[in-house]
Amino acid sequence: MVETRSLSRVPPMNGSSVAEVVARLHRGGLHLEIGTTDLCFLAAIHVRNRDGEGSSLDEASLRDLYAFVSEVTEPAAPNVQKRATHALERLRDQRLLARVDGAGIVRAGDWTLTRLSTGILDYYLEEGALTRQSLLVLCSTLRATLHQVLLDATTGGDDRWWDERVLSPLRVTVSDLIRGIDRRQQGLDEQQDEVRARVAGLLEKHWSDALESCEALLDETARTLRELGEVLLVETGAIVDLVEQIGAVSSKADRHVVEATAHGLAGETLRVGAWGSDRMDAWDAYFGFIQRYLRTVVRLDAGRATSERLREAIRSWGSNPWGIRVPEPPPLRALRDPEARLFLKPVVRPRAARDRPPRQESPPVGGVDIAAEVASLLASGEARLVDALATILPQVPPGGRYGTTGEVVEELALAGIVRRPRDEAWVAAEGLEVQDLVAVRRLRPRPETSR
Amino acid sequence: MTRTRFQSMEEIVADDLFPRVDLALRAGRHFDLADVEEWSFLTDAAPFLEGFYARYHCRLVQSPDSYWYLVPEGDLLPVRRLRAAEMVVGQTMALLLLDPAITETRGILPRTRVLETLAGIVGQDELPRLVLDRPLPRDIAVAAERVRERIAGALRSLSELGFVQLLPGELLLIRPATLRFADAARLAPSLEEGLRILVARGSIDLASESGDG
Numbered sequence: 001m002v003e004t005r006s007l008s009r010v011p012p013m014n015g016s017s018v019a020e021v022v023a024r025l026h027r028g029g030l031h032l033e034i035g036t037t038d039l040c041f042l043a044a045i046h047v048r049n050r051d052g053e054g055s056s057l058d059e060a061s062l063r064d065l066y067a068f069v070s071e072v073t074e075p076a077a078p079n080v081q082k083r084a085t086h087a088l089e090r091l092r093d094q095r096l097l098a099r100v101d102g103a104g105i106v107r108a109g110d111w112t113l114t115r116l117s118t119g120i121l122d123y124y125l126e127e128g129a130l131t132r133q134s135l136l137v138l139c140s141t142l143r144a145t146l147h148q149v150l151l152d153a154t155t156g157g158d159d160r161w162w163d164e165r166v167l168s169p170l171r172v173t174v175s176d177l178i179r180g181i182d183r184r185q186q187g188l189d190e191q192q193d194e195v196r197a198r199v200a201g202l203l204e205k206h207w208s209d210a211l212e213s214c215e216a217l218l219d220e221t222a223r224t225l226r227e228l229g230e231v232l233l234v235e236t237g238a239i240v241d242l243v244e245q246i247g248a249v250s251s252k253a254d255r256h257v258v259e260a261t262a263h264g265l266a267g268e269t270l271r272v273g274a275w276g277s278d279r280m281d282a283w284d285a286y287f288g289f290i291q292r293y294l295r296t297v298v299r300l301d302a303g304r305a306t307s308e309r310l311r312e313a314i315r316s317w318g319s320n321p322w323g324i325r326v327p328e329p330p331p332l333r334a335l336r337d338p339e340a341r342l343f344l345k346p347v348v349r350p351r352a353a354r355d356r357p358p359r360q361e362s363p364p365v366g367g368v369d370i371a372a373e374v375a376s377l378l379a380s381g382e383a384r385l386v387d388a389l390a391t392i393l394p395q396v397p398p399g400g401r402y403g404t405t406g407e408v409v410e411e412l413a414l415a416g417i418v419r420r421p422r423d424e425a426w427v428a429a430e431g432l433e434v435q436d437l438v439a440v441r442r443l444r445p446r447p448e449t450s451r
Numbered sequence: 452m453t454r455t456r457f458q459s460m461e462e463i464v465a466d467d468l469f470p471r472v473d474l475a476l477r478a479g480r481h482f483d484l485a486d487v488e489e490w491s492f493l494t495d496a497a498p499f500l501e502g503f504y505a506r507y508h509c510r511l512v513q514s515p516d517s518y519w520y521l522v523p524e525g526d527l528l529p530v531r532r533l534r535a536a537e538m539v540v541g542q543t544m545a546l547l548l549l550d551p552a553i554t555e556t557r558g559i560l561p562r563t564r565v566l567e568t569l570a571g572i573v574g575q576d577e578l579p580r581l582v583l584d585r586p587l588p589r590d591i592a593v594a595a596e597r598v599r600e601r602i603a604g605a606l607r608s609l610s611e612l613g614f615v616q617l618l619p620g621e622l623l624l625i626r627p628a629t630l631r632f633a634d635a636a637r638l639a640p641s642l643e644e645g646l647r648i649l650v651a652r653g654s655i656d657l658a659s660e661s662g663d664g
Contacts, residue, residue: 196555204551289554292484309636310546314573317542323533324655325523326520327529328478328530
């Protein structure tokens with residue numbers, strides 16, 4: 001809902017640009033707020049007036065009308081008289097109701113609808129749906145008016161003639177009629193939306209039992225739209241033709257304002273025609289879709305059990321997976337373009353065994369007899385690695401000490417029985433760090449090993 | 452006697468549409484009435500194309516819903532089975548298509564509806580287990596994001612196969628071929644019986660391969 005708050009007058013907007021109009025309205029703080037009950041109240045006044053009960057109502061009648069409306073829209077709400085008072089004030093403040101002032105004396109309690117409220121109600125209550133009849137009437141009236149305008153433009157005259165007989169009818173009558181067709185055509189959109197909602201509602205409630213009703217509704221709407229489409233197509237073409245003739249005559253007479261107005265109206269008429277054409281296409285697409293839907297979905301599943309089974313299938317897919325088989329496109333081949341290659345001379349060296357067997361080289365030990373040294377240390381009953389290294393390593397060049405340490409450990413293990421001391425800390429030994437161990441002299445001969 | 456514009460296979464092969472339609476069918480594409488030219492071509496050429504594709508051990512099928520597609524029956528053409536995400540998304544779209552509310556919008560929906568509907572059926576917690584590969588992300592937010600990516604990827608591949616059309620503004624149009632995902636539920640009073648029928652026809656395979664998802 002749009003809200004209106006301010007009572008300030010809005011200056012005339014004719015000829016103003018979009019920016020000026022928007023700025024002016026914004027400065028005025030305009031907004032409109034009409035609830036359902038208020039709208040129904042205004043509609044009730046409108047209907048009373050239309051049914052020939054006069055164009056104004058006294059306050060008592062208004063309050064009675066409000067009470068009637070409130071019973072329908074808000075039956076449980078209390079204090080209907082108080083609410084009626086507030087409603088009258090609210091609608092007056094928003095210029096939707098006005099007090100009638102006769103001959104300078106304000107008569108208490110006589111109220112009438114304003115142009116604003118009438119315009120809003122016309123939109124909601126207008127039963128001028130676009131029928132073939134109403135369209136033909138509108139278009140005939142429009143063509144007749146344009147014929148007269150063309151005649152007057154061709155006859156020509158002074159500025160006043162052009163203003164009264166050509167420009168004003170174009171700006172007012174012709175423009176209003178075109179907008180009337182456009183407005184009704186937009187009402188057609190709403191009718192189509194309503195038909196779609198009704199079809200969906202019928203199917204939702206009654207499913208296959210609604211087939212006949214849906215098809216009847218669709219056929220009727222399709223027939224109506226086809227008739228309207230044909231009339232609109234022919235009529236808009238004729239209207240544009242007439243307007244363009246007026247534009248051409250105006251141009252010859254150097255009446256450029258008239259020419260511009262005529263061009264604008266031609267554009268508006270073409271837009272109306274195009275809009276109508278789009279709506280027909282959209283309806284055709286919907287019609288085709290719904291016919292297929294009725295045929296393939298509704299008819300084939302009269303009991304509507306498919307949806308339930310499908311829902312269960314989705315729920316259970318994880319524990320019972322299955323898959324639709326589809327052909328798979330072959331993988332892309334990236335083919336190289338042929339390219340020139342270098343010619344490589346073939347290998348001509350004769351085959352021969354070129355591998356040499358590995359040569360074992362011992363690390364330099366400086367002539368130390370490790371077995372004899374270890375045996376000498378073990379003669380006392382036990383020998384520690386650290387002590388053996390302290391005896392042997394000084395005799396070995398530095399580059400060979402690491403490898404010699406391994407040989408000393410091996411000799412200790414072969415010549416004695418190795419026991420690890422409790423303390424396994426790393427200790428320094430001749431430039432290296434080792435974990436010490438203790439070897440005890442064997443009582444039996446050492447095991448044979450190959451070196 | 453059905454009138455056709457083609458009198459021989461040579462005329463069909465010489466037609467400008469043949470290469471595009473042939474390659475698309477061999478890539479798993481489904482053609483419905485919205486593909487006006489291709490659908491008309493297939494309808495006119497079907498009597499000859501059936502024998503042509505039979506030599507490739509494939510069957511050219513027109514469903515009762517009027518869309519055309521190829522069913523591989525042998526091993527001359529490579530075959531794949533739709534992955535987990537594609538299957539559950541396809542079935543969800545078929546379920547949405549069976550809802551009368553879809554008639555108001557002619558099958559056009561926001562893409563988010565698919566994920567919302569699927570989550571509503573299987574539950575938010577079950578979704579990652581259904582569509583993601585193991586191991587699953589421990590972080591819930593990361594898992595949710597990966598599920599969304601996987602669903603979006605499934606929609607893209609299903610659109611290439613002609614099951615759905617992706618529209619601007621994060622909308623999609625569910626196409627008639629999506630009803631193929633509902634065949635198992637439509638063909639027989641029970642789902643098991645429906646699956647058996649489809650397996651016998653060669654349309655589906657049961658049991659997932661490793662790496663599905």
